[in-house]
Amino acid sequence: MATVTLSSADADKLSNLQSATVALSQISENEKTGFINLVARYLSGEAQHVEWSKIQTPTDEVVVPYDSLAPTPEDSSEVKNLLDKLVVLKLNGGLGTTMGCTGPKSVIEVRDGLTFLDLIVIQIENLNSKFGSNVPLLLMNSFNTHDDTQKIVEKYTNSNVEIHTFNQSQYPRLVVDDFLPLPSKGQTGKDGWYPPGHGDVFPSLMNSGKLDTLLSQGKEYVFVANSDNLGALVDLKILNHLIQNKNEYCMEVTPKTLADVKGGTLISYEGRVQLLEIAQVPDEHVSEFKSIEKFKIFNTNNLWVNLKAIKRLVEADALKMEIIPNPKFFDKAIGINVPRSRFLPVKATSDLLLVQSDLYTLQDGFVVRNQARENPENPSIELGPEYKKVSSFLGRFKSIPSIVELDSLKVAGDVWFGAGVTLKGKVSIIAKSGIKLEIPDGSVLANKEINGPEDL
Incomplete structure (x- = not known):
């Protein structure tokens, strides 16, 4: 177990927790160890400490501008060689509950009747067909999504x-007042457990036996991304750069806008590239962390990692249980400052409105932005609670x-849209309480505030 310094009260808590966790029959020894290590680090405060004065802005060597990458090789046999070293891993542990869906979020229909998972498979199919390569797809499920995903694939x-x-770990939830695992108190259903953060991806990949299988097939790099990020496509320029420069780890970052102020960022810290998350920021510096002046980039959660390095670090227990695996443990870790188009997550129905609209088209499973839009940023969209669930949104x-x-849209109240409506500039449609507001077919609303039928 990781050596951490604890007060005697915390050491007692941990000892009791350990005894209770050992008795849980539902999880493996690896999961028990990982869970206890995570709690020990939490109690010690070790995960939190970052000395603000030591933070430096990373240079272009550490966070490489995307435009400076060498072009993709033109010879298709060279491209095949690159692709045959690659594995795509999508994080598929999330449920669609925030959008009112049951089952894995990846089976929500995004566009033209196709789900997130359909689009991911189509993209890789096209690569494999075009270059005669064999890029496999790995899905890391949680205990929440495992059974459904097995049927869907x-x-x-x-x-x-x-x-x-393969499944990510299953950790017991903790009861705060006596610091004991919920499942040891008779809570045996799914509510007594949770899947830990993305830092769990590498130990789980190894413990499942998948890592050794991939290494035996000559695979060298894994591209890890959230299954709901429609911009997270295989990028040959990035893969080529990492292989040429022997970078074991690459985190894609992109310029921060005011919508991304809570996202983690890459910093130089004691001579190494490191991820800085909001949880590690001392209270008096949180507003500085959120500003887009000092920290200009944020983590897209698209990662490229060398498989042999994963094996080496998991075996040495070096990765600990970071919420997101930290680059400081890897040799020649870098960030690449990628275009914003590589970050297109669908977290809510307001995002679904963007990707289902004429702002995007679908080509070969890729969601492509409409060239007719002059503003490089997407419109900001706020939909009221009436639109929260996918079914009511549709x-x-x-x-x-x-x-x-x-430019921006705000909708709240009992609002219904007809067919062929066009929205331009800043539009606000806030229906007064008790009024059903119907926007007629073919309406063009430009820079308008609407509160009732009389405003149409």
């Missing part, structure tokens, strides 16, 4: 993509409005 049996699934639009010229 059966529909890709005839695909040219090998699909592997029910309130006869068709998704045209938003190529939209």
